[in-house]
Amino acid sequence: MTPILEIRGLQASVEDMPILKGVDLSVNPGEVHAIMGPNGSGKSTLASILAGREDYEIDGGTVHYRGDDLLEMDVDERAREGVFLAFQYPVELPGVSMMNFLKQAVNSVREHRGQEPLGAAALLRLAKEKAALIELNPSLKQRSVNQGFSGGEKKRNEIFQLAMLEPAMAILDETDSGLDIDALRSVAHGVNQLRNPDRGFLIITHYQRLLNYIVPDFVHVMVDGQIVQSAGKELALELEKRGYDWVYDHISA
Amino acid sequence: MNTDTQYLHQVAESDYEHGWSTDIASDTIPKGLNEEVIRLISAKKQDPDWMLESRLRAFRHWKTLASDTDKYPRWAHLDYPEINFQDISYYSAPGSKPRYESLDEVDPELLQTFEALGIPLEEQKVLAGVAVDAVVDSVSVATTFKEELAKLGIIFCSFTEAIENHGDLVRKYMGSVVPHTDNFYAALNAAVFSDGSFCYIPPGVRCPMELSTYFRINQAGTGQFERTLIVAEEGSYVSYLEGCTAPRRDENQLHAAVVEIIAHKDAEVKYSTIQNWYPGNAEGKGGVFNFVTKRGICEGTGSKISWTQLETGSAITWKYPSVILKGDHSIGEFYSVAFTKGRQQADTGTKMLHLGRNTSSTIISKGISAGQSNNSYRGLVRINKRAENARNFAQCDSMLLGDRCGAHTFPYLEIHNPTAQVEHEATTSKVGEDQMFYCQQRGISEQDAIKLLVSGFCQEILTKLPMEFAVEARKLLAIELEGSVG
Numbered sequence: 103m104t105p106i107l108e109i110r111g112l113q114a115s116v117e118d119m120p121i122l123k124g125v126d127l128s129v130n131p132g133e134v135h136a137i138m139g140p141n142g143s144g145k146s147t148l149a150s151i152l153a154g155r156e157d158y159e160i161d162g163g164t165v166h167y168r169g170d171d172l173l174e175m176d177v178d179e180r181a182r183e184g185v186f187l188a189f190q191y192p193v194e195l196p197g198v199s200m201m202n203f204l205k206q207a208v209n210s211v212r213e214h215r216g217q218e219p220l221g222a223a224a225l226l227r228l229a230k231e232k233a234a235l236i237e238l239n240p241s242l243k244q245r246s247v248n249q250g251f252s253g254g255e256k257k258r259n260e261i262f263q264l265a266m267l268e269p270a271m272a273i274l275d276e277t278d279s280g281l282d283i284d285a286l287r288s289v290a291h292g293v294n295q296l297r298n299p300d301r302g303f304l305i306i307t308h309y310q311r312l313l314n315y316i317v318p319d320f321v322h323v324m325v326d327g328q329i330v331q332s333a334g335k336e337l338a339l340e341l342e343k344r345g346y347d348w349v350y351d352h353i354s355a
Numbered sequence: 356m357n358t359d360t361q362y363l364h365q366v367a368e369s370d371y372e373h374g375w376s377t378d379i380a381s382d383t384i385p386k387g388l389n390e391e392v393i394r395l396i397s398a399k400k401q402d403p404d405w406m407l408e409s410r411l412r413a414f415r416h417w418k419t420l421a422s423d424t425d426k427y428p429r430w431a432h433l434d435y436p437e438i439n440f441q442d443i444s445y446y447s448a449p450g451s452k453p454r455y456e457s458l459d460e461v462d463p464e465l466l467q468t469f470e471a472l473g474i475p476l477e478e479q480k481v482l483a484g485v486a487v488d489a490v491v492d493s494v495s496v497a498t499t500f501k502e503e504l505a506k507l508g509i510i511f512c513s514f515t516e517a518i519e520n521h522g523d524l525v526r527k528y529m530g531s532v533v534p535h536t537d538n539f540y541a542a543l544n545a546a547v548f549s550d551g552s553f554c555y556i557p558p559g560v561r562c563p564m565e566l567s568t569y570f571r572i573n574q575a576g577t578g579q580f581e582r583t584l585i586v587a588e589e590g591s592y593v594s595y596l597e598g599c600t601a602p603r604r605d606e607n608q609l610h611a612a613v614v615e616i617i618a619h620k621d622a623e624v625k626y627s628t629i630q631n632w633y634p635g636n637a638e639g640k641g642g643v644f645n646f647v648t649k650r651g652i653c654e655g656t657g658s659k660i661s662w663t664q665l666e667t668g669s670a671i672t673w674k675y676p677s678v679i680l681k682g683d684h685s686i687g688e689f690y691s692v693a694f695t696k697g698r699q700q701a702d703t704g705t706k707m708l709h710l711g712r713n714t715s716s717t718i719i720s721k722g723i724s725a726g727q728s729n730n731s732y733r734g735l736v737r738i739n740k741r742a743e744n745a746r747n748f749a750q751c752d753s754m755l756l757g758d759r760c761g762a763h764t765f766p767y768l769e770i771h772n773p774t775a776q777v778e779h780e781a782t783t784s785k786v787g788e789d790q791m792f793y794c795q796q797r798g799i800s801e802q803d804a805i806k807l808l809v810s811g812f813c814q815e816i817l818t819k820l821p822m823e824f825a826v827e828a829r830k831l832l833a834i835e836l837e838g839s840v841g
Contacts, residue, residue, distance in 0.1 A: 153796050181798035193793040197811030206807060207797035214798070246811065263797065 106302040112163035123327035129302040136305045139324035140346045145306045149275040153187035182214035186269035188260035190276040195247035232265040236292030254285030261292040273304045278312035290315030310342035383447040413535035413545030431702035432731040445547045510555040517553030532615040540611040540646040551582035556591035567596035581612040587622035598629040611646045620655030632668035639698030642670025649676035653685030661688040663819045677706035680714035687716040692813045695728035704734035709745040718749040724760035731763040738775040746776045753783040
């Protein structure tokens with residue numbers, strides 16, 4: 103089976119400062135991987151690089167997406183191919199209506215897949231269905247993208263877009279940060295609805311609590327730009343109990 | 356240079372889509388300006404004596420201004436070569452026949468020109484319910500819906516016809532808001548104007564359709580001097596649309612229009628413009644010099660005048676649609692989107708002059724600059740001594756696309772009454788890399804992302820335009836942003 107995402111020895115830096123120092127990771131269809139780690143360990147950098155942000159220098163290693171060189175693709179091309187990033191800090195787009203934004207995004211992806219573009223009515227139907235799935239306040243669809251949304255609404259909106267675009271590889275960058283427990287639960291519920299045998303998830307989080315709701319198949323611990331430990335879901339609980347210091351001790355041991 | 360910047364530069368250098376000229380036999384007088392020329396224009400227009408006198412008065416005044424180059428208006432944030440006013444032809448009429456009874460008589464090539472612009476008269480008559488007074492160069496060649504309007508007592512005709520048939524109204528109101536002494540270009544216009552539109556809404560009548568005029572400069576080296584006069588009687592309402600696009604020319608073309616609006620007690624006039632004159636090529640050669648004086652007076656209590664404009668064309672734009680708030684409780688509004696690219700320069704804004712009590716005005720201006728263009732907002736809010744409880748809100752937002760363009764804001768506030776409430780907000784932003792990344796991460800191409808963000812930025816203004824005009828405006832903005840693609 104070809105992995106959806108295969109990262110080998112990935113090294114990256116910002117202004118000559120190394121951030122990723124050789125990351126290896128494979129995500130197969132249907133798998134949910136969680137990457138945990140202390141602040142500044144390079145988790146979010148990894149997410150940004152996978153999505154195609156240009157602020158980083160790639161110093162070595164490879165990333166393959168369904169067998170193709172991901173790092174060669176433009177940002178929008180990656181998205182159309184099915185790589186989705188749920189942003190840690192979703193951006194506000196003043197004056198750009200949610201529906202107009204979704205129409206452009208969905209139809210760009212559909213066109214790339216050789217599908218007919220969706221008309222306004224079909225799009226509205228789809229949006230209604232997906233909004234219900236992830237319990238998005240329907241009135242948000244009438245507003246400008248993320249403008250005036252609460253923190254929780256913004257995060258839920260990211261998952262809503264994930265549902266609309268149906269990517270093969272979904273990367274969630276600290277989707278749990280800044281959420282209260284109710285919002286966390288409902289975002290997690292949304293993600294769980296979207297798990298399926300063809301889709302891979304990479305969930306980046308600082309805290310274990312999200313993983314109570316989205317149960318991962320694998321947990322990786324990232325420290326100082328490297329994945330230092332990988333195991334099943336029990337690793338998250340261990341981390342929660344012992345803290346990241348335990349990992350440092352573990353490495354140095 | 357990152358790819359965003361490259362794209363923006365490409366956009367900024369893209370060609371003008373409406374660039375061609377129609378080959379219509381024209382009646383053009385030789386270049387130059389003197390009393391003889393004024394008399395010639397007047398004779399061609401078959402002016403009554405009072406009109407000729409008015410032109411000559413304006414011309415004599417203009418001559419005193421033009422004789423001293425120090426009196427040329429230079430205060431705007433614009434850089435352009437001195438205009439040689441003797442090197443311009445001041446009158447051009449399409450075809451030999453001055454007027455047509457029906458569309459069948461109109462030169463088919465002219466109709467094709469309109470069609471190419473996406474504004475076929477026939478279709479508009481049927482579909483949009485818009486009465487069109489089409490001005491090509493300087494003479495009206497087609498007027499529709501006039502009869503239907505006439506039933507309501509609405510007069511909507513060319514300025515020439517108005518002089519002929521409604522001389523008393525024209526004499527009463529022409530120059531009452533923008534006198535020929537107002538400024539350099541207003542004086543020039545009053546002397547040489549060849550045609551334009553006249554609109555009169557009788558008391559209590561709500562005009563049932565949008566009135567629209569399409570202007571088009573079509574003669575090389577011919578200035579276009581239009582005059583529009585709108586009079587709204589007590590309790591009446593009218594929405595007026597003006598849209599224009601001009602064919603490509605190498606030499607600069609001078610356009611100095613005057614628009615006057617009079618709103619009586621409880622009347623409301625909504626004036627919407629799409630301006631898309633030829634902006635010149637990528638090096639800044641050619642393009643229209645657009646020096647316009649637009650002003651309305653809220654004469655009566657409770658009257659309202661609203662200006663909405665989308666400015667995308669012209670090499671030079673000098674334009675400040677203004678409102679004199681004379682009547683108590685009167686309202687003035689100015690909503691503007693100005694988009695400049697290439698070497699375009701725009702200095703545009705408004706004047707809100709509060710004279711009456713409890714008057715209020717709103718100014719929302721959005722400037723978008725790309726390429727090496729310069730885009731300035733210039734606005735005056737004056738609250739006079741007896742204007743108790745005047746209110747003004749002004750918001751000026753600028754967006755920069757790329758790193759070689761400029762955005763400037765020049766707000767002037769003159770408050771002479773302590774009860775006034777005046778607010779001014781201004782922002783300048785670059786089209787955000789984060790916003791671009793967000794859109795692109797959703798599969799939206801770079802070009803579409805820029806279009807999406809810019810139209811979002813202008814959304815507030817575009818929704819102020821009448822429906823069918825808003826569609827056209829969005830299309831135009833998209834084309835402008837598209838670059839040479841398509």
